[in-house]
Amino acid sequence: QQQVRQSPQSLTVWEGETAILNCSYENSAFDYFPWYQQFPGEGPALLISILSVSNKKEDGRFTIFFNKREKKLSLHIADSQPGDSATYFCAANPGGNNKLTFGQGTVLSVIP
Amino acid sequence: NSKVIQTPRYLVKGQGQKAKMRCIPEKGHPVVFWYQQNKNNEFKFLINFQNQEVLQQIDMTEKRFSAECPSNSPCSLEIQSSEAGDSALYLCASSHRANTGQLYFGEGSKLTVL
Numbered sequence: 001q002q003q004v005r006q007s008p009q010s011l012t013v014w015e016g017e018t019a020i021l022n023c024s025y026e027n028s029a030f031d032y033f034p035w036y037q038q039f040p041g042e043g044p045a046l047l048i049s050i051l052s053v054s055n056k057k058e059d060g061r062f063t064i065f066f067n068k069r070e071k072k073l074s075l076h077i078a079d080s081q082p083g084d085s086a087t088y089f090c091a092a093n094p095g096g097n098n099k100l101t102f103g104q105g106t107v108l109s110v111i112p
Numbered sequence: 113n114s115k116v117i118q119t120p121r122y123l124v125k126g127q128g129q130k131a132k133m134r135c136i137p138e139k140g141h142p143v144v145f146w147y148q149q150n151k152n153n154e155f156k157f158l159i160n161f162q163n164q165e166v167l168q169q170i171d172m173t174e175k176r177f178s179a180e181c182p183s184n185s186p187c188s189l190e191i192q193s194s195e196a197g198d199s200a201l202y203l204c205a206s207s208h209r210a211n212t213g214q215l216y217f218g219e220g221s222k223l224t225v226l
């Protein structure tokens with residue numbers, strides 16, 4: 001059972017556009033949602049994260065929008081750059097538990 | 113900058129052979145995790161430690177997999193008898209405290225079992 005789902009599986013945008021990556025979850029106990037960026041041949045890098053008490057988190061060009069009622073969140077990458085081309089993973093963690101549950105990833109390609 | 117260091121980056125083993133991977137967590141991080149990432153980008157939690165003590169582990173880990181985090185030495189994950197299905201990227205991550213999802217991953221050790 002996939003508890004964290006991501007869409008689309010792959011996304012292609014032009015340089016300068018805003019890329020929108022979606023994530024949904026099933027477990028109401030999830031309260032912390034990190035996004036990881038992974039380049040080929042490397043480990044995932046923590047990009048930005050949000051707690052379920054917030055509905056928005058910004059860090060430079062990266063913004064998370066969170067809707068607790070609908071159990072959905074999205075990562076917006078503004079002014080996308082070719083260097084943003086990577087796989088992005090949405091993850092979720094229930095309070096009091098160490099184990100992250102990962103989505104299956106969205107492969108982002110940014111065309112110059 | 114301190115970061116999670118994993119060695120080796122690549123291992124190639126025959127079926128039935130041992131495979132051992134090491135991890136040095138980020139400085140000041142007492143909590144260490146091991147995850148398996150397969151070719152379909154699925155992450156599987158294996159085990160985690162706080163200092164030298166096991167916090168959680170999955171059943172698979174109790175059979176062919178073993179892991180430890182001795183004091184003043186790198187953490188390690190060992191597969192006693194490798195199987196083809198073990199081919200994956202093994203990721204070590206560390207965290208500054210337990211009960212947080214804020215994990216910092218290493219580059220991973222890519223295991224190929226022939």
